[in-house]
Amino acid sequence: MSFRNYIRERFFPHIWCPGCGHGIVLNNMLRAVEDLGLAKNELVMVSGIGCSSRISGYVDFHSLHTLHGRALAFATGVKMSQPNLKVIVPMGDGDALAIGGNHFIHACRRNMDITAVIMNNRIYGMTGGQFSPLTGTGLKATTAPLQTIDQSFDIAHMATASGASYVARTTSYHFQEITKYLKQAISHKGFSVVEILSPCPTHFGRRNKLGSAVNMLEFLKDNTAQVGSKALENNPELIERGVFVHKDTPEYCSEYERLIQAAHKG
Amino acid sequence: MTETNIRFIQGNEVCVEAALYAGLDFFAGYPITPSSEIAEHMASRLPALGGKFLQMEDEISSICAIIGASLTGHKVMTATSGPGFSLMQEALGFAVMAEIPCVIADIQRGGPSTGLPTHGSQGDIYQAKWGTHGDHAIIALTASTHQDLFRMTVEGFNLAETYRTPVILLFDEMSGHMREKVELPKPGEVQVVQRLRTALPEGVDYHPYLPREDGRLPMSDFGGRHRYNVTGLYHDMWGFPTSDPKIIHGLIHHLVDKIENSVHQITHYKEYFLEDATCVLVSYGSTARSALHIVKNRRNRGEKLGLLELQTLWPFPAQLVREKCAQAVSVVVVEMNMGQVVQEVKKAVDRPERVFLANRVDGEFITPTDIKNMLRLIQGRGV
Numbered sequence: 001m002s003f004r005n006y007i008r009e010r011f012f013p014h015i016w017c018p019g020c021g022h023g024i025v026l027n028n029m030l031r032a033v034e035d036l037g038l039a040k041n042e043l044v045m046v047s048g049i050g051c052s053s054r055i056s057g058y059v060d061f062h063s064l065h066t067l068h069g070r071a072l073a074f075a076t077g078v079k080m081s082q083p084n085l086k087v088i089v090p091m092g093d094g095d096a097l098a099i100g101g102n103h104f105i106h107a108c109r110r111n112m113d114i115t116a117v118i119m120n121n122r123i124y125g126m127t128g129g130q131f132s133p134l135t136g137t138g139l140k141a142t143t144a145p146l147q148t149i150d151q152s153f154d155i156a157h158m159a160t161a162s163g164a165s166y167v168a169r170t171t172s173y174h175f176q177e178i179t180k181y182l183k184q185a186i187s188h189k190g191f192s193v194v195e196i197l198s199p200c201p202t203h204f205g206r207r208n209k210l211g212s213a214v215n216m217l218e219f220l221k222d223n224t225a226q227v228g229s230k231a232l233e234n235n236p237e238l239i240e241r242g243v244f245v246h247k248d249t250p251e252y253c254s255e256y257e258r259l260i261q262a263a264h265k266g
Numbered sequence: 267m268t269e270t271n272i273r274f275i276q277g278n279e280v281c282v283e284a285a286l287y288a289g290l291d292f293f294a295g296y297p298i299t300p301s302s303e304i305a306e307h308m309a310s311r312l313p314a315l316g317g318k319f320l321q322m323e324d325e326i327s328s329i330c331a332i333i334g335a336s337l338t339g340h341k342v343m344t345a346t347s348g349p350g351f352s353l354m355q356e357a358l359g360f361a362v363m364a365e366i367p368c369v370i371a372d373i374q375r376g377g378p379s380t381g382l383p384t385h386g387s388q389g390d391i392y393q394a395k396w397g398t399h400g401d402h403a404i405i406a407l408t409a410s411t412h413q414d415l416f417r418m419t420v421e422g423f424n425l426a427e428t429y430r431t432p433v434i435l436l437f438d439e440m441s442g443h444m445r446e447k448v449e450l451p452k453p454g455e456v457q458v459v460q461r462l463r464t465a466l467p468e469g470v471d472y473h474p475y476l477p478r479e480d481g482r483l484p485m486s487d488f489g490g491r492h493r494y495n496v497t498g499l500y501h502d503m504w505g506f507p508t509s510d511p512k513i514i515h516g517l518i519h520h521l522v523d524k525i526e527n528s529v530h531q532i533t534h535y536k537e538y539f540l541e542d543a544t545c546v547l548v549s550y551g552s553t554a555r556s557a558l559h560i561v562k563n564r565r566n567r568g569e570k571l572g573l574l575e576l577q578t579l580w581p582f583p584a585q586l587v588r589e590k591c592a593q594a595v596s597v598v599v600v601e602m603n604m605g606q607v608v609q610e611v612k613k614a615v616d617r618p619e620r621v622f623l624a625n626r627v628d629g630e631f632i633t634p635t636d637i638k639n640m641l642r643l644i645q646g647r648g649v
Contacts (some may be wrong), residue, residue, distance in 0.1 A: 008495075044488055046334070057495050057506065062488040064337065065497035065507075066330065067360055073327035077334025077342075080318050080491045081292050085338070106323040211329060256318065263313035 006030045006040070011057050017125075019205075019213025021172030021198030023121055026055055028178035029088075036183055043086045046075040049093035052198075055090045069099030072107045075114050083113070083253035086186060090117045091134035094124060097153050098118065101133070108162030108191055112252040114193045115185045119154055121200035129203030140207045155195045156244045165190030167245040171197040171220040174241065189251050197224070197239070197240045199225040267344035271450050277441040278303035278345075279370055280412045280448050282311060284419030285343050287451070288458055289319035290369075292340040294331035294457040296324050296350060299383040300439040301373035304345035329357040329370065336366050337496060339461070339487035341423055345371040347439075349380060352397065358432055360498040362521060365428035365475070366485060367461065371419075373380035373442040376629050385629030386439035388551055390604040394434045395578055395580050401518060403525035405532055406434040406580040410554040412448035415441060417456065418534065418577055424459035425532060429524055430483055436579060438602070440552035441633055461485055464492065475517075476503040481524055518539040526581050533586055534577035539565055543572025545641070546591050547624075548574040548611055550601035553632050557600045560641075571641075579607065584614035596644055598623045602632055 005031070016167050016234040033043065043061040047053035049068035056063040062085075066074045071089050079087045096104050096118045107114065114257075123141060124130040131141035136152040159167045170177035178196060185192035199205060199216035210216055225231040227242035273283075281304055285293075293308040295301075305321065312319040317336070322328040325346050346354065351372045361368055374390045376382030381389075394406040405425050409415040415437060422433040464484035466472050468491035477483050486492035495505040500514045508514070525532070536554075537635035538561055540546065549557040554575040564571040574582065574590045591597045591611070597620055599608035605623045612618035622638035626632040 010504075040493060041489065041491065057497070060493055062493050063495045064334065064488070065495065065499070067356055067498060069328045070326060070357065073322070073330035074334040076320070076322070076327065077292070077294060077331030077336075078338055078488060079334075080294075080320055081335035081342075082338040083342045087488045102323055103327055106327070137380075227301070256313075260313045260316055266312075 001031060001034045003030060006033065006060055007058055008060050010244045014058060016051060016070060017202040018053070019199065019216070021196070021200070021217075022052055022055065022119055023164055024172040024175050025090075025117070025178060025196050025198060026058060028116070028175050029055075029182055030059070031179045032182035032186060033180065037188075038086060042084070042096065043088065043239045044078050046071050046078060046087060046089050048091055048100060050092035050095060050124070052090050052092035053095060055149055069095050070103065071095055072100060072103040072114070072116065073242065074111070076107065076112060079112050079114050080253060080256070088117060088186065089114060090119060092119055093122065093134045097133045097155065105162040106138070108159050108164040108193070110252050111162060111163060111165055111191045111249055113191070114190050115182070115194065118193065119198045120155065120195055121198045123200050123204035125200050125203050129207060155193065156240070159193040160245050163249070164193045164245060165247050165249045166192035168193070168243045169195040169197070170241050172199060172221040173217045177241065179236040184243070184246070188246070194245060271452065272447065273450060274445055274447055275412070276284035276303055276443055276445050277412055277415050277437060278373065278443070279307050280415045281345070281419050281435065281437065282307040284416040284451055285369070285423065286311060286315065287340045287453075287456065288420045289345050289460070290423065290640055292332060292342045293313065293318070293334040293344065294320040294322050294328045294335070295344045295346065298325070298347045298350045300375055300442050301345045301347045301350075301371065303442070304371060304373070315621065323626065326357065329354040329368070332368050333357060333361050333366050336368050337488045339490070341427070343369040343371060345373065347373050347375045348377040348393070351390060351393060355393075355397040359400060359402065361432040362398070362402045362404065363498050364496050365430040365521075366432070366454050366496075367430055369422045369426050369434045369435060371437065373447060374436060374438040382629045384439070386552065386602060386631060387627070387629070388436075388438055388553065388601050389603040389606070390436060391579055391603065399478045401447070401522065403522045404580050405429065405431060405525060405578070406432060406436050407534065407578055408436045408551045409441065409577060410552055410575060412446050414577065416448060416450065420458065421534065424457065427461045428482070429528070430485070431525065434580075436551070438551050444552070463487070464550050466492070468492070473503040474505050475501060477520065529581045529583055529585070532581060533583040534580055535583065535586060536575040536577065537590065538573040538575070540572040540574060540590055542570055543581040544570040544593070544595045545572070546590055546594040546597045547571065547573045547600055547637070548576065548587065548591070548597060548607070549573065550579060553600050553602055556632050556634050556637055560637045563634065576607070580613070582610045584610070587611055587614040588616065591615050595620065598624050598637070598640060600624045600632065600637055602626055
């Protein structure tokens with residue numbers, strides 16, 4: 001593939017630190033778009049605030065860089081008003097689950113055809129390493145100098161419980177899965193969630209003595225396993241990867257179209 | 267004119283009819299008293315017109331959704347009241363910064379906080395102007411009668427599209443819930459402004475944030491032929507983030523100047539008996555009705571009272587107020603708050619010590635008697 005066809009070189013160099021997993025996500029997101037043969041003019045990328053949210057500016061699509069936590073709300077307006085557009089929403093920890101948590105569960109419930117990509121690095125990177133709702137307990141952050149006592153969300157389970165019709169999880173190590181799941185998610189008619197565990201060596205790794213960026217990727221390799229795999233059966237402590245939900249449920253814009261038809265008949 | 271053009275309806279419903287007249291086809295909102303009828307009527311009217319109604323999870327997502335929909339080329343609105351308007355402030359600033367046309371109807375209730383949900387107030391005048399952070403200009407309109415409420419709602423959409431900016435409709439509970447006769451104009455009777463769109467073909471470098479000589483910025487719909495970036499960060503003419511001091515300086519001045527330099531085009535008002543008035547009442551919204559009543563009543567008795575009814579509150583028409591109040595011995599601002607517009611009037615006139623406030627802030631509507639009592643105090647006659 002030719003990356004130059006998809007990126008805005010004017011925006012580069014990007015702001016991500018060496019070893020950050022987000023570049024791998026961008027790379028494989030563009031592969032997914034190319035594999036699907038989507039026209040750049042039919043794609044809208046809507047993001048919130050933070051390291052992950054800068055991804056919207058780097059790509060040569062219609063791009064909307066919004067407010068912290070509100071990306072899905074803006075995206076809902078874009079998609080609802082112009083349902084023929086493909087809407088992809090890259091988000092970070094806060095965008096998706098903290099300040100944006102309420103929008104997230106309601107977006108899952110509504111099942112509008114939007115693809116939410118959650119780049120979970122378990123930390124607030126851009127603001128300097130404060131803990132997030134995905135950090136988990138027993139770790140260190142600038143706002144948890146002793147250790148975190150807050151429990152983390154399980155995004156895949158929360159999305160499933162909230163009604164998302166496609167839910168998958170993978171990691172920056174498993175880059176081919178990123179492309180595969182994003183292709184499925186973007187093609188899926190309904191609200192799709194792809195969580196990607198993405199290392200932040202600068203703020204999460206260093207403070208918690210997790211080694212180099214390579215060590216952090218190896219951790220993702222060694223501590224995750226496919227849903228339904230033997231490895232997971234043998235060691236339930238492993239983090240599940242794979243597709244959790246892939247079902248047909250009525251999509252919001254189509255349902256609204258039905259209301260319009262009914263109103264016309266009525 | 268057909269019979270159906272004359273209606274006896276609530277102000278909130280007038281607002282809906284006017285928005286549809288102006289071309290609205292996308293509404294997102296969250297119910298809150300006393301604005302909820304706007305959402306209800308939108309939900310009822312829009313599907314049959316092929317428009318979209320969304321009930322969002324809160325006010326924050328409501329304003330975000332309409333901003334997103336505006337970018338795809340639609341005319342959009344949300345409606346709320348004080349507490350909801352507070353929640354919308356951050357996204358309001360985004361719409362100012364990214365220059366995205368949208369209309370927010372704030373049907374004011376008593377505040378602060380949850381305040382008086384079912385009682386009227388005009389306490390959000392400053393929130394409309396300064397509720398979000400940073401320096402910016404804003405347009406806020408109001409009205410005292412249903413006929414004007416229709417006109418100012420259409421005007422709100424026209425100004426939003428003309429200046430690429432959010433416009434606030436600062437109506438109040440009394441206007442929103444009151445029923446009175448309104449004549450809905452036929453299509454074409456009232457001017458409706460359409461968004462200026464770029465004529466540049468695909469492949470030509472489009473600058474979404476490069477103003478033309480006349481100051482207007484042609485838009486390109488998301489999903490259309492030009493791909494560009496929209497951000498709440500300071501941005502260059504392509505919409506890309508920048509921290510270049512020259513560009514920042516230029517952008518903030520552009521955002522303020524495009525509105526502040528157009529005060530005359532944006533200003534709407536009404537005047538009654540001002541030619542020889544020695545006492546000028548200044549009012550707006552539903553309270554202007556009580557003010558007008560007392561002016562007419564006193565005129566019958568030979569007192570030289572006049573009324574300046576403001577319909578544009580922001581940008582504040584200081585020059586107009588100064589001119590209209592120049593000959594007055596006293597100026598009395600009639601409003602239902604602790605004194606918001608009165609501060610602007612004091613700043614505008616030559617002799618601020620002659621400016622008084624006739625207000626009521628207990629949730630009850632300000633009556634002609636309340637105003638009369640204030641006038642007696644000012645005139646040294648006791649209540």
